[in-house]
Amino acid sequence: MRENLFDDRKQAVRDNLQRIMEQVNNEVVKSNRKIDELQIMAVTKTVPAEIVNVAIEQGITLLGENRAQELLEKYQAYSKDDVAIHFIGHLQTNKVKSIADKVQMVESVDSLKLAHELDKEMEKLGSVMDILVEVNIGGEASKSGIPKEQTEELLGQISTLQHIKIKGLMTIPPICEKKEQVSHYFEQMHQLFVDIKAKNMDNIDMSVLSMGMSGDYLEAIRCGATIVRLGTAIFGKRDRPVNV
Ligand SMILES: *Cc1c(COP(=O)(O)O)cnc(C)c1O
Numbered sequence: 001m002r003e004n005l006f007d008d009r010k011q012a013v014r015d016n017l018q019r020i021m022e023q024v025n026n027e028v029v030k031s032n033r034k035i036d037e038l039q040i041m042a043v044t045k046t047v048p049a050e051i052v053n054v055a056i057e058q059g060i061t062l063l064g065e066n067r068a069q070e071l072l073e074k075y076q077a078y079s080k081d082d083v084a085i086h087f088i089g090h091l092q093t094n095k096v097k098s099i100a101d102k103v104q105m106v107e108s109v110d111s112l113k114l115a116h117e118l119d120k121e122m123e124k125l126g127s128v129m130d131i132l133v134e135v136n137i138g139g140e141a142s143k144s145g146i147p148k149e150q151t152e153e154l155l156g157q158i159s160t161l162q163h164i165k166i167k168g169l170m171t172i173p174p175i176c177e178k179k180e181q182v183s184h185y186f187e188q189m190h191q192l193f194v195d196i197k198a199k200n201m202d203n204i205d206m207s208v209l210s211m212g213m214s215g216d217y218l219e220a221i222r223c224g225a226t227i228v229r230l231g232t233a234i235f236g237k238r239d240r241p242v243n244v
Helices: 002-030 049-057 068-077 093-099 112-125 148-158 179-198 217-222
Strands: 039-043 062-065 084-087 105-109 129-136 164-171 204-210 227-230
Touching: 002 039, 002 049, 002 217, 039 049, 049 068, 062 068, 068 084, 068 093, 093 112, 105 112, 105 164, 112 129, 112 148, 112 164, 129 148, 148 164, 148 179, 164 179, 179 204, 179 217, 204 227, 217 227
Parallel strands: 039 062, 039 227, 062 084, 084 105, 105 129, 129 164, 164 204
Antiparallel strands: none
């Protein structure tokens, strides 16, 4: 029985990804973007490794992990050849050590303290961690991320760390009822990204803009996203709630 249920779920992932790839390709053409400047991330929270591996078989090369504990549980079971893993959730400093050798990027850096902890750990590993700075573009009290106005200052501080390489920005915009509202936040993010890039700050490489989730990824692509992070659109509704 269980296997049959998994078979249905696997087929749904194949169908979903085919539809998503078509929509993304159409949007890329409409927006005058290039397909090779865009990555589709599969966000794996609550999804069994066996199902995640179906997305990888279908061509997904980037996974997004929210929780250190869940990553550790599933890590061995992922088909990891040619797949990168990015950490996208709130990262407690005491969890840094457990994930530092398993992910290629931490997208959710929003404090100097966390950057310092990552730097220390990467020094021990004799390596460098790529990061994005997470921006709280809607200025919501409940959300992680640095306020837009403080982004440049934090980037400047982090850029002095030897074992960290800043690659760009990430955001989770406020929940919006209308697509125009969410596009407004994406446009603000893109403008911030472009403005910072133009400053050519030392040790800061503004090449990645991670924004857009299942409900709004086409808008995000239109506004300049280089990574869209998709959970439910690929894997279906999550069967248990998660704290993100
Ligand atoms: C869960 C999550 C996503 C994906 O959300 P969906 O709406 O399921 O696509 C993207 N980014 C972050 C940071 C998340 O926690």
